[in-house]
Amino acid sequence: MSDPVTANLTAHVVILGAGHSGGTAAALLRQYGHEGRITLIGEEPIAPYQRPPLSKAWLKGEADADSLALKPLEFYAEHNIDFRPSTRAVSLNRGAKTVALSDGSQLAYDILILATGARAIALPIPGAELEGVMFLRTAADAEQLKATIGPGKRLAVVGGGYIGLEVAASGRALGAEVVVLERENRLLARVACETLSTFFKAYHEQHGVVFELSANVEAFVGADGNGHVTGVRLGDGRAIPCDAVVVGVGATPNDELARDCGLTTARGVVVDLEARTSDPAIFAIGDVSHRPMPIYGRMFRMESVPNALEQAKQAASAIVGRPAPPGEAPWQWSDQYDLKLQIAGYAFDVDEILVRGDPASNKFAVFHLKGDLVQSVEAINSPPEFMMGKQLMLGRKPVSKARLADPSISMKEVAA
Known part of the structure; x- marks a missing residue:
């Protein structure tokens, strides 16, 4: 039975975050027959787009903002979705059902969807602010990295997870020298078994990638005066020379808005199988949510496109009063070479x-x-x-x- 608080086809739905989950939720609401206002707030200056190709096709010049867009920009106006780029929410007032935005305005909502995603974890070490120390979460990040690496350039990748390995593969495809610095004694230590770790290490080494395992990164160093990174200093005293660094050591959910307004959080915003939070008028979807996993009888925060799409369907269905979509198996992918x-x-x-x-x-x-x-x-x-x-x-x-x-x-x- 759908909740009477949200089974309202004329409610004003405000979506905070215009990534894969937020953009999909907006489109699905219209597809499912929602007639009320939809406001989509996005921090980036471009419309919702696919992120996985950033570390592959975008870096190699095979994709751009238009080709990766979830929908053409005109889609939002044509479907009466008020898309506001370059804007973010700074606070929520659940009692008044309002959102304060970075442009100084206040936005009232009937139903709110938190799709604020996650951000890359920065290393709290000396030199972290140097130019050329980068992350890979956004199109702007990918464009900056693409402009930096190429033949004769030296790229240091901190973190031997999937993003780090995808960046390493793209770096080699662009002709750069690549070294991967991993804190653990094997690659993919948190996310894959040893068979896979051994396989990927050997395959990357065949393509010229150098690995430093059990490597403790202590600082990024730069040449005097130019503020640009020139190397990575390890715990054993060695300096690894480089022209650019990509830090890929994981992500943390952007759940501050939820925590500050008293929603239940636990390494993300806690939701049920409708993607509904502890406030029945607020949903949370995608990387920011801490969701049930019925297959395993536990809660977990997932970072994947299929999860973003599944939860967008769950929230949109609950809001318009449709039956809940069938449960899906979690999955993800990685392309390397x-x-x-x-x-x-x-x-x-x-x-x-x-x-x-x-x-x-x-x-x-x-x-x-x-x-x-x-x-x-x-x-x-x-x-x-x-x-x-x-x-x-x-x-x-x-x-x-x-x-x-x-x-x-x-x-x-x-x-x-």
Whole structure:
């Protein structure tokens, strides 16, 4: 049963954040028949766009703001969506149902959607303010990095996660020398198993990337007078020379607005399966939300496009009084060189890891199992393993480990 507070097709819906989740929510509300005002507040100067290609196609000059836009700019005016770029919310008054904006104005809402996303974590070390020390979260970040790296340039990437590795691959494609500095003793330590870490390290090394593992970054250093980074100083005293640095050590949710106005937060804004917060008139979607994961019986904050889209559907459906959309399996992807990594699920409560296929062939999948249930699958250039693994995971269907480990048995047969 939809909540009477929000099943109102004429309500004024204000969406704070014009990223993938906020832009999608605005479009879905109109698609689902919402007739009231929709105001979309975006901090960036351009319309909502796809972020994953920033570390790949954009850096390589294969994409721009127009090609990555979720909708053409005209879409918003044509569908009576009041899109306000270069604007951000500075505070919420839940009692008065108003938002104070950075331009000094106040905006009243009936329903509010927080889609404020996350921001890159900065390293609190000397030299962090030097020119050439960059992040990769926005189109402006990508444009700055693209203008900096190229043949003969030296790029240092701090952080051996997916963003760091994608930037490294793009840097090599553009002719730059690349060194990746990772604090842990292996790549992808927080997000992937050792099989995948070993595989990606070897593949990047074949393409000329240099790795420094167990590397403690102590400072960024610059030449006297020009304020531009020239190197990275490590804990062992070595200085790694570079012309640019990309820091990719994770992101933190932009949940300050929610915390300041008393909404329930826990490493993000806590929501239910309708994406509704502790205030029934406020929803939170995308990277800023801390959401239920029914498959695993826990709460978690996800950073992925599929999650942003799923929660945009949940919120838009609840607002217009549509039935809740069916639950989806969480998934994400990473493109590096000619490798396509597709990941379904998260390796929670895993007691066995099973590799299907041969990593030496650059085509294999790693299944994470809890008993005979698939918790997660990481598939390299293996779409059937990804697709069927996702189905097995979502359906909580027991699987034969012997059949799963045998690549001569098709994934359809394994899942049957």
